[in-house]
Amino acid sequence: MKWFISLIFSSLLLTCVIGNPLGQYFLKNKRVKRTVFRSEVASNGVTIKSNADAFKFLVEFGYNRCQTPSGTDSKIYGSPACQSSFESMLEHFQTSFHLPVTRELDGATLKLMNTPRCDLPDSSSSLINKTNTLWPTNRTLTWKLDYDHSFYDLTKTSRQIEQSFNDWARYTKLTFRQVTEQEDVDFNLAFESGQHSDAYPFDGRDGTLAHAFYPWQHGRGQIHFDSTEKWTDKIHRYNGKGHNLRIVASHEIGHVLGLEHNTNNKKSIMYPFYNLILPEDILLKEDQERIQALYGEKPATVPTFPPTTSVRATNVTKQLTETGEGQ
């Protein structure tokens, strides 16, 4: 009897997974502006407790892969023709994050799975030709914050997002400018909750924090933050006091520019799980190199002062020294 119930449960779970809306088109033209208030901050994100929860998590974040005949890794959300076993998905996850490979839902695996994270899968969409979708570097790219939430400080929020764009502009040929008027822009940023303007509903407090669309996706340039999260501009380890918006925004901007997750280094801004990074440490050398491979290095700045300035300064110092004023 027990095995029969378990079989029915597994079939139901598989049906849910196959019917997952991931991969549906982006409902760009059906975007509805709405105001979200703090009273909506009610539900908590999904907590991974059981194998069934973990199975769903692994499928959602791109660990349901198998080997194609050519030997390449293929992402196959819910494809019945190529379903990885739960154990092999666990192994893939544990290997990706350098956890002990037990092929079981052990404590270390559970802990990481329950860390707040980005909503995008960890798999690489290697079959897509990405290079011709990148953003131009010969003009200033524009961004706009869709601000209709009375509980955020607009100035503070805009400043943090500006810093996040600068995190990438600092090392590349890319330049960005905020636009506040109603005009078409390259990047739209918005705080959303639950079901919103695309096929990827947010899950409430913790769980997934934000998502964005790659340049080669239909919704390119869109960045959404889960408005039910507690966002902060403070730098402290996550202990219920909130997630640092600049860190999460820098990560999502990395996605809209074309970078995928980096599971190898938890100090990388493209690490999928939330991790506190000090502002001065944002963009490791490897992050800088990855973005420069797409958009080129920032040109060296040309000195703006004529060299005579330093001669004059030397003369002034000499005079002060002679008169004793500079002592």
Ligand SMILES: [Zn+2]
């Ligand atoms: Zn991400």
Ligand SMILES: [Zn+2]
């Ligand atoms: Zn969204």
